[in-house]
Amino acid sequence: MEFVTKGVAAGASASYWWARAGLTIGTGTQHDAAIARELWSRSVPKHPLAAAGEAIEEGDYAAAEKSLESWSSEDPNDQSIKSILQTAAATGRGDFNRAIKIGIEGAADHPEGSGNTLRTAEALISRGHHGLSEHPLSDFARAFELAIQARDSRRAWLGDSVAPILTAVRASALATDIDQAWRLTQAPPEGTALPHEARDIRLRRESAILAATMGRFENAHSVAKSLDDPFVTHTIEGWEAFTDNRVQDAEEAWLQAWNHAPNDTSRLQTASALAPLGKRLPDLDTLPGEYSLAVDNIKTIHEVMSSDDEMSLLRVRASESEQTHGPARRKARCAGTGCRGGSPPRGRRHPLESPAVDAYGCRQIRDRRELREGVRRGRHCTLARRPGLGRTLRDPDDSV
Incomplete structure (x- = not known):
């Protein structure tokens, strides 16, 4: 944030750059969301990007779309950001087809960026799982392809390649290809993650929970110990108890995991297990x-x-x-199960x-x-x- 602070002090637009700063931090965790909200509060007068970011964080997707509709820019990077936020808002409203359309068009207009590609992948996952897709497995397969494309793009310019890997992991898991999901989290020769990616705490967290679902409890506990994350620890304990038919212990562990969950997606994950x-x-x-x-x-x-x-x-x-x-x-x-379909x-x-x-x-x-x-x-x-x-x-x- 030092760069933005100096720029604003030198005369750059506080309205625009604090909006951008909040979007850079994102709202992936409660801690990040708090920082982003504070940065957006510095955007005076409130920039449409800051207003849209706040609205999406609060779940008011209609307000986010309204803010974005009122703003346009000639700058290609701003146009790409607008498409990404519009995709997020449409997905939040459950309009997955529109979200995918916006994301695909944004990726085509700005092929140099990976943001629209990644958002499209996430919208496909949402449609496949929650949006009554006619071809959910196709959505998951396409989401995986786009996530890997975003990963490779970010690797080329040393960007955050872990975020698209996590999306690819979700797509693989939804397609019930747990082995592929596991390989995405591991460094060679067992997997495809680069060494620095495999060391990333987000991917290690994912690999620990995946290991537990695969019955690799020694591996899962080893990673969890190094993370010192109570949510991961209790989640693993729950799967180990569940596998051993210790139902009461599994229940207690997963209820503890719910209490320590870092975000709503983790709570939903825990409730699905319970x-x-x-x-x-x-x-x-x-x-x-x-x-x-x-x-x-x-x-x-x-x-x-x-x-x-x-x-x-x-x-x-x-x-x-x-x-x-x-x-x-x-x-x-x-599809692919040998069932004839229909009634x-x-x-x-x-x-x-x-x-x-x-x-x-x-x-x-x-x-x-x-x-x-x-x-x-x-x-x-x-x-x-x-x-x-x-x-x-x-x-x-x-x-x-």
């Missing part, structure tokens, strides 16, 4: 409204797993899901549309015990799923 236990859940109403579909999925799994009724609730939820999502969604779910055989339903059961493909769930086994088999996917862009701003000015 739901299949059918026991206590934290207060999901504290999560922002933008996560409502993911929260509904978590509650559905929890209700089924905690119900004494072996079939009635499952049938109700499966029926609701089928009516909501329709044949296009079912056809997408059947299921008479008297049967497709699995619940939820993270924990997604990995089960189109196999029919016959009773609650089978659902429980489906949840167990799908635990990697459940843990790795994230809600998408949400309220997080990252690298909005990386097009330079």
Whole structure:
């Protein structure tokens, strides 16, 4: 921030440069968000970029779009920033198709930057998981490609290549390719991360949790010890207990993880792990409204797993899901599983549309015990799923 301070003191626009400074910090963590808000408060008069950043951080995406619509610039870098923020706002409102369209156009207009490419990848992930995509696996595959493209671009100019790697990890995990997700976090010869990337605390945190979901607990504990992060430690303890069928210990560990979660996405991740236990859940109403579909999925799994009724609730939820999502969604779910798609055989339903059961493909769930086994088999996917862009701003000015 010293550069901005000196520039403003020398006569540069305080309104514009403090807006840019806040966007540079981003809102990826509560600490960063607090700093960004303070920097945006120095933008006087309030620049549209600062107003949009504040609105996105607060979840007021309509206000963000309104602020951006009122502002234009001839500078290519500013145009790229505007596209990135518009993509974030559209994604926050759940308009994933529009977000992807804006991101693709921004990337085409400003190919020298990686910001629009990365935002498009994140919007594709959101559409594939939360946006009723007709081809979710295709969305995840395309998101992975774009994230790797952004990673390689940033490597070329020594930018933050870890952020797109994390997006590629999410895309891989959602496609249930946990091995590929793991390789992205590891240095050669086991993985594809550069040495400095593999040492980055964000990637080490991800690798520790991935290791736990893969049953590599010695590795997971080793990384967690070096991180000294209670959220990571409790998350790993929960997966180890879950694997050993120590359900109460898993519940306690994951509730502790919720209490130490650094952000809303981590809390959602923890709630997704707790739901299949059918026991206590934290207060999901504290999560922002933008996560409502993911929260509904978590509650559905929890209700089924905690119900004494072996079939009635499952049938109700499966029926609701089928009516909501329709044949296009079912056809997408059947891709590559050997299922014929379309309507299921008479008297049967497709699995619940939820993270924990997604990995089960189109196999029919016959009773609650089978659902429980489906949840167990799908635990990697459940843990790795994230809600998408949400309220997080990252690298909005990386097009330079």
